[in-house]
Amino acid sequence: MTSSSLRPGSPAPSLPGRAARARPGNPAHGPGGARSSGGGRIAGDGIWPWLFIAPLVTGISVFYFWPVLQTAFYSLTDWGVFGGWTFAGVDNYVALFADPSLYLSIGNTLLYTAIVLLGIPIAVYLASLLNLPGLRFASLYRVLFFLPYVAMPTAVAMVWRVIYNGDFGLLNHALALVGIDGPYWISTPGAATVAVAIVGLWSSLGFSLIVLAAGLKNIPPEMYEAAELDGASRWRQFRSITVPLLTPSIFFVTIVTVISSFQVFDLLYAILGSSNPVLPKSMSLVYFFYREGFVTNDKGYAAAIAMVIFLIIGIVTAVQFRLQKRWVQSD
Amino acid sequence: MAHLVLGVGGLIMAFPFLWQIIMSLSTNAEVQSVTPVFWPAELQWENYVRVFQRLPFFDQLQTSVAVTVIRTLAQILFCTLAGYAFARMRFRGRGVLLALVLSILMVPSQVYLLSQYQLIQGFGLLDSLGGLVLPGLFSAFGTFLMRTAFLAMPAELEEAARLDGANPLQIFWRVMLPLATPTISVLAITTVLWSWNELLWPLVVTTFSDRMPLSAGLATLIGDRTTDYPVVMAASLLAMAPVLIMFILLQRRVIDGLASSGLK
Secondary structure: OOOOOOOOOOOOOOOOOOOOOOOOOOOOOOOOHHHOOOOOOOOOOOOHHHHHHHHHHHHHHHHHHHHHHHHHHHOOEEEOOOOOEEEOOOHHHHHHHOOHHHHHHHHHHHHHHHHHHOHHHHHHHHHHHHOOOOOOOHHHHHHHHHHHHHOOHHHHHHHHHHHOOOOOOHHHHHHHHOOOOOOOHHHOOOHHHHHHHHHHHHHHHHHHHHHHHHHHOOOOHHHHHHHHHOOOOHHHHHHHHHHHHHHHHHHHHHHHHHHHHHOOOHHHHHHHOOOOOOHHHHOOHHHHHHHHHHHOOOHHHHHHHHHHHHHHHHHHHHHHHHHHHHHOOOO | OHHHHHHHHHHHHHHHHHHHHHHHOOOHHHHOOOOOOOOOOOOOOHHHHHHHHHOOHHHHHHHHHHHHHHHHHHHHHHHHHHHHHHHHOOOOOHHHHHHHHHHHHHOOOHHHHHHHHHHHHHOOOOOOHHHHHHHHHOOHHHHHHHHHHHHOOOOHHHHHHHHOOOOHHHHHHHHHHHHOHHHHHHHHHHHHHHHHHOOHHHHHHOOOHHHOOHHHHHHOOOOOOOOOHHHHHHHHHHHHHHHHHHHHHOHHHHHHHHHHHOOO
């Protein structure tokens, strides 16, 4: 257990700036070859790296990596009411794919995601305004738009619940002024999902805005000057310069928004409330998972739902990366 | 024109917070009035006192602070150590172990939640501070973030320290860690925000409201038939206040940090 391989005086091997690639075990060193001190390639930093990584790697293995494997296995088991399990093969998946709740929660999650994604074009437009040269109060605007993103979802849910209230909520008051008779937002299926999604849009808009505004900074001002000389209108510049050159940022924001929207739980739970009778009709995928896993306590079934969520997010992300080649400009 | 759009937009963004403040200073009758009351007849400051009398708010606040501080310090320690080793040291199995850690980044949290709960239950840590903080002491994202930061640093300083006979821990602690402070602050900000605001994990591992952090504690107030709205609004504002104040004080740092990390 000595750390003799740290040799002061010899140029220590280090790999600055190079991504560590998975190195297949060097066949020249058999089992236990790590101790060999002569081989220049493997001669490392002795015991030190192990001490450095031990707490983290142990924690990640116990609390993250192992649980992933366990969940994959649980999805193939059936759990009794008093604990104990039996191997069930693909029964959970068969039952899940025949369960209308799955399709309902996928539908609600898609509707939620679609509405939150509407925030991206809004954010592109706002970012282009925020980036106008010499704009005053720019940092005030940034703070205002970013505020909902950092606020605690359960705490903001409390005020939105009142705004959406069917009897005394401000939203229906405002709608009544223009002659619309608003629904009981929080207790009407469909309306409840839309209500939650509007809050989702409100809370994620600031993030998209900031990322897009940072992307805009990378567009050389000369391009706008040249367009100006050619007599291109503001709108034309926005369409032909801003949007195309911003596509990498738009892509990033879209990926992040889709992944987080597919996992919506906090806002839905806190705005609708866990005892709301509308929940079975308005639940998201993750709420469905939570209900099965921690309310009805069907671990095997919940594990299968978790694996399906994993799969759906994986597929959606892969498809977006595929489609990226069609619309994202790279240089 | 730009100011009109941004100003109206900013007002819409801020409006729910303003409305929450107004309601927190109103009477319950004013909140539930069918004709909206935009300014209370008399400001009801005692609603904020009632938060501490009616709810286990102080217990929950202490829990939130403890959970957030412990997780943030632990993540900074574990993630910088591991991130440094993965970026700068050579050892067998480095690639495999790094891949193991980074693979977690691609997995949605629901996939490990069930087993994490069982582990905590097995350790007898349900409804305890230990159970609330435990899985969150470790972060694959934080390790990725710190590794990236250490990869980008010049090798010369490290080598100079090595020539002076410093051991790897001294090199890490005295030379490299101070250079990583900007990235450590990004890690700290993301961890504080996530830990303070998180709902699902505390909801799962705690059942008694005086053991919950604020996020889960507030959620227990929903759905009462006889909701005392002003007190709920005051409690929500107090629960958000520490993070919002941190955000307003460090705004540029928080905004840039979160935008660059892309995680909530």
